[in-house]
Structure formats: C-alpha cells, structure tokens
Amino acid sequence: MAVWGERLAGVRGVLLDISGVLYDSGEGGGVPIAGSVDAVARLKRSQLKVRFCTNESQKSRGELVALLRRLGFDISQEExxxxxxxTCQILKERGLRPHLLIHDGVRSEFDQIDKSSPNCVVMADAGESFSYQNMNKAFQILMELENPVLISLGKGRYYKETSGLMLDVGAYVKALEYACGIEAEVVGKPSPEFFKSALQALGVEAHQAQ
Structure with missing residues (x-):
C-alpha cells in the first residue's frame, strides 16, 4: 500500500480504457475482465476523479454504457x-459533410450531421461493411476532392473479442492513405488531442493523471 501511495502522490485523476481493459466484447455483449468491476468501484470510492476513454466505434456511447452497466460497472454516459x-463536433466546426464508412451500430451518432454532397470521408471499425465495394467508394470520393479529408475514429491494429483477435480500423485507414497519398486525421486513441479532451472533462492536468 505504501508503494501505491508513493506512485499516486500528486495524482488527481485516472483515465481508463474500456475494451480489453474492463471487458472483452463478444457473443451476448461480452464478459467483464476478472476484477475489473471491483477495481472501478474502488476507484470511484477513492478521492480520484475517473473518466473512461474508448475507441469503440461499433456502438453508440449510450449503447456502450448500457452494456457496461448490465455487466455490473458503475458508469454513466457523461463519464x-x-x-x-x-468527430461530430469537428464536422460541425469545419463545415464538413461526411461520407460514412462506419458500423451501423454507431450511425445514429451522426443523425444530426449533413451528409449531402460529401467533402470528406469518416471511417471507423465498420466490421462486415469493410467490403471492396465500400472501400472503393470511399477511395473514389477522396480522389475526386481537391483537398481530400479522411477522418478515422481511432487507428488501432486489432482488438480482442471472446472469440479471438479481430482486425481493427487501422489497416483499412492505411489502405486509403496509401491509395490516395494522404494522411488521415485520427479522432480517438492514440491522438494526444483525444486524451487532452478527456483530461479537460476531468478538470485535471496531464501530470495529475494516470
């Protein structure tokens, strides 16, 4: 305990990943990782501020929180x-109209976004929707734009489900980057801006968080 006390000296907040840290997704929604439910509960009983960061892009934030609560986690959507x-905030601020290459489970997050005459492509972990036809459509839209903009919800290589490792969005982002000669803008981990936004929501500085 003394060692942990020393390590946490000056720490005011904790950022927690979700997939692969709190639970493994899979059939029936997934399963909590051993000890994770209790660990979150203990953190919340402490003096530390807690926020959850995720690249989850197959579920809306509301659906993800509902799943985690069913698995026993004390968590709210605001956390x-x-x-x-x-990404929606960025699109509104920059007047971007996306062509969406995303999973149907997260499409509702973009209901209030103008998607007519796309001037950018937004992609995420689209799962089975990563077909040649859909990837080629995104490629064609980017190639037709004078200033192509590709935004990716994360850039992970793979993630773990109960059935095994699954290919993530990063491989598909790399394909479009290579084909179009552009670099994607990443919204999510490992983007520093993503972590900064989480820290701002906590109200702590980077040196005060773990």
Missing amino acids: VTAPAPA
Missing part, C-alpha cells in the same frame, strides 16, 4: 470520452 461525438 465516457468517445470518438464519434468528438
């Missing part, structure tokens, strides 16, 4: 920093 809401 979660997720890439889809952050």
